[in-house]
Structures are given as C-alpha cells and as structure tokens.
Amino acid sequence: MRLTTKGRYAVTAMIDLAFHSQIKPVTLTDIAARQTISLSYLEQLFARLRRAGMVKGVRGPGGGYKLCRKASDINIAEIIAAVDEPLDSTKCGGEANCQKDQSCLTHDLWMGLSEQIRNYLEGISLADLLEKNRVQEVAKRQHHEAQHTIEIYRHAE
Amino acid sequence: MRLTTKGRYAVTAMIDLAFHSQIKPVTLTDIAARQTISLSYLEQLFARLRRAGMVKGVRGPGGGYKLCRKASDINIAEIIAAVDEPLDSTKCGGEANCQKDQSCLTHDLWMGLSEQIRNYLEGISLADLLEKNRVQEVAKRQHHEAQHTIEIYRHAE
DNA sequence: TAATAGTTGACTATTTTGCTAGGTTAAGTA
DNA sequence: TACTTAACCTAGCAAAATAGTCAACTATTA
Numbered sequence: 001m002r003l004t005t006k007g008r009y010a011v012t013a014m015i016d017l018a019f020h021s022q023i024k025p026v027t028l029t030d031i032a033a034r035q036t037i038s039l040s041y042l043e044q045l046f047a048r049l050r051r052a053g054m055v056k057g058v059r060g061p062g063g064g065y066k067l068c069r070k071a072s073d074i075n076i077a078e079i080i081a082a083v084d085e086p087l088d089s090t091k092c093g094g095e096a097n098c099q100k101d102q103s104c105l106t107h108d109l110w111m112g113l114s115e116q117i118r119n120y121l122e123g124i125s126l127a128d129l130l131e132k133n134r135v136q137e138v139a140k141r142q143h144h145e146a147q148h149t150i151e152i153y154r155h156a157e
Numbered sequence: 158m159r160l161t162t163k164g165r166y167a168v169t170a171m172i173d174l175a176f177h178s179q180i181k182p183v184t185l186t187d188i189a190a191r192q193t194i195s196l197s198y199l200e201q202l203f204a205r206l207r208r209a210g211m212v213k214g215v216r217g218p219g220g221g222y223k224l225c226r227k228a229s230d231i232n233i234a235e236i237i238a239a240v241d242e243p244l245d246s247t248k249c250g251g252e253a254n255c256q257k258d259q260s261c262l263t264h265d266l267w268m269g270l271s272e273q274i275r276n277y278l279e280g281i282s283l284a285d286l287l288e289k290n291r292v293q294e295v296a297k298r299q300h301h302e303a304q305h306t307i308e309i310y311r312h313a314e
Numbered sequence: 315t316a317a318t319a320g321t322t323g324a325c326t327a328t329t330t331t332g333c334t335a336g337g338t339t340a341a342g343t344a
Numbered sequence: 345t346a347c348t349t350a351a352c353c354t355a356g357c358a359a360a361a362t363a364g365t366c367a368a369c370t371a372t373t374a
Contacts, residue, residue, distance in 0.1 A: 001160065002160055002161055003158065003159055003160035003161075003271075004159060004161060008267050011267060012264070012266075012267060015266065107169070109169075109286055110165050110168060110169060112289070113168075113233070113281070113286075116277075117160065117274060117277070120273075120274070120277060124270070129266055129270075132266060132269070
C-alpha cells in the first residue's frame with residue numbers, strides 16, 4: 001500500500017465526484033477546474049477507476065462520470081489501489097528463492113505494516129469523508145475559525 | 158506522510174540495525190548485504206537518519222552505526238519522515254490565495270487522513286517490530302505457518 | 315603508519331509522475 | 345444528417361524521485 005500524490009489526486013477527485021454527481025453525471029472538465037488537476041491526467045486516473053468498477057462513464061452531451069456504487073460502499077484503500085501500480089512484492093516473490101532469512105523477515109514485517117494501513121483505509125468510505133467535509137464546512141460557518149483549521153493541519157507535517 | 162519504497166528501505170535498515178547493534182556497532186556494508194540494499198543508497202538514507210538524531214556513526218575499525226535511543230523510543234513515523242522530503246503542502250501553501258473553497262477542503266481532508274496515518278505509525282516502535290519479528294520466527298519454526306503471521310498483523314489494531 | 319570505516323559530493327540511469335497534444339467513438343441535439 | 349459534447353485512447357515529453365556508482369576525504373584504531 002503506497003501513499004503518494006497520485007493516490008491523493010484520485011481520492012480528491014472521487015470525493016469531488018461523489019459530492020457533485022448526486023443529480024447528474026459530472027464531467028472531468030468540471031473536476032479538473034475545481035480541483036486544479038490536469039484534464040488528461042484525470043482521464044488516465046479515471047480509466048483505471050473505471051476498469052476497477054468504481055465509476056461509470058456516460059458519453060455524449062450531459063454525460064460525465066458517476067459512481068457505480070454508493071459512496072458508503074467505496075473505501076479509500078480501493079481507490080488508491082486502483083490507480084497505483086500493483087506494488088512490487090519482489091525480493092521474495094515466489095517461494096522458490098525465498099529462504100525465510102533475515103532479509104525476508106524484515107520484508108514480511110513491512111508487508112504486515114502495509115497490510116495494517118490498508119485495513120485502516122478500508123475502514124474509511126467516501127461517504128465518511130463527505131460527512132467530515134460537511135461537518136467542517138458547518139463548523140467554519142458557525143465559528144469563523146478558518147485559521148484554526150489550518151493550524152491543525154499544519155502540525156500534521 | 159508519504160509511504161514509498163524509500164521509507165520501506167529505511168525502516169527495514171533500522172530494524173536490521175536495532176537487531177544487530179546490541180553488542181557492537183553495525184557497518185552499513187553488513188546491512189547492505191543482509192537486506193540487499195545498495196551501500197551508497199544506505200549511506201544517503203543514514204545521513205538523513207543521523208541528522209535526525211536517530212543513529213550515531215562510530216568511525217574507525219570496529220565502527221559502524223548504532224541507535225541513539227532505545228528501540229522502544231524510536232517510532233516508524235519518524236523514520237519515514239526523516240528520509241522523505243517534507244511533502245509539498247502546496248496548493249493552499251500560505252493563506253494568501255487560499256479561499257477555503259471546495260478544492261482546499263478536499264486538500265484539507267487528505268491532510269487529515271495523512272495525519273491519522275502518522276499517528277498510527279507513531280504508535281509503533283522499532284522494539285514492537287523486533288518483538289513481532291521474534292514471535293514470527295518462533296511461530297514459523299514451531300508451526301510452519303507462514304500465512305498465520307498476516308493474521309497476527311490483521312488483529313493488531 | 316596503515317587499515318578501517320564513516321562522510322561527502324558529483325554524477326548517472328531508470329522509473330514514476332504529471333501533463334500536453336492529438337486523435338476516435340458514442341450519444342445526444344438542432 | 346450534421347453538429348456538438350464528452351468519454352475514451354495513444355504517444356510522447358519534462359520534471360522529479362528513485363536507486364545506484366565512483367571517487368575523494370576524514371577520523372579512529374591497531
């Protein structure tokens with residue numbers, strides 16, 4: 001389970017889609033404009049998301065993309081997995097040359113860690129994020145603490 | 158909080174170091190051989206780990222690297238943070254052009270997610286992984302159930 | 315002093331990332 | 345039917361990240 005900007009783009013776009021496609025399909029052009037992601041890059045990402053069975057394209061005027069499933073049935077882990085390469089499980093690949101030595105043990109260890117993160121992200125759905133988004137907006141309008149939010153995130157990295 | 162092969166190399170090397178440096182310092186040459194990571198790449202990674210105050214280099218014959226702190230006082234998040242670039246917090250960077258629009262909201266959302274993963278990894282120390290490693294070895298010798306290990310991780314959090 | 319081993323910097327090759335440019339195809343609309 | 349829209353596809357490219365080589369240097373110890 002990798003965690004890069006590519007995956008972030010995909011998650012961001014999916015949140016946008018889930019938020020705006022409740023009435024009619026959303027064009028990638030719109031998402032590109034709102035999220036400031038290049039259209040062609042979005043096309044590449046959505047080609048993968050479509051092959052993974054998460055979104056469906058509707059051609060022609062009034063067309064665009066929509067979710068195949070409910071937002072509550074799509075989790076973050078599968079979005080990231082869909083756009084990322086299948087992660088090299090090399091260095092012990094099959095059992096042929098794997099001697100279960102120190103090298104492979106730490107490798108297993110990392111895989112286990114990666115697996116835990118996957119489980120964690122599998123537990124978060126698009127709907128969860130949308131809900132958080134809504135809560136955030138309300139909180140901001142009510143308390144006018146836009147700056148406060150930044151501080152919280154700023155301490156993140 | 159990014160999660161790439163670079164971070165994996167660093168964590169893997171640190172596990173190796175923690176495991177073998179209990180008696181005397183460990184040379185990068187040894188780690189490179191055991192973990193099949195190029196020596197020079199390890200040098201780059203350890204230069205960062207050293208600047209981050211996690212390891213200490215001992216020069217001369219019988220030298221090598223050792224941990225600055227106890228394995229139980231070094232967590233996975235800081236290892237990864239040490240070797241990774243400080244992650245572009247662009248796209249809303251300062252407060253100047255940030256309008257708290259939809260674009261920035263999803264951005265915030267991702268940062269929040271990233272923060273949660275960081276918190277999660279901060280809760281796992283090198284010592285924790287070493288302990289799991291030991292348990293793993295014993296389990297494998299006793300039961301020959303390589304697959305079982307994955308289950309352990311699955312129930313860990 | 316000689317050997318060991320860390321430290322540093324410059325340089326290279328490959329892969330991934332993010333994007334541009336150009337098409338084709340399907341579905342609506344005039 | 346012709347036109348428009350927007351998905352869908354392909355090739356290629358520049359920048360960055362990744363992974364590594366090579367060579368010189370410094371500090372320590374035997």
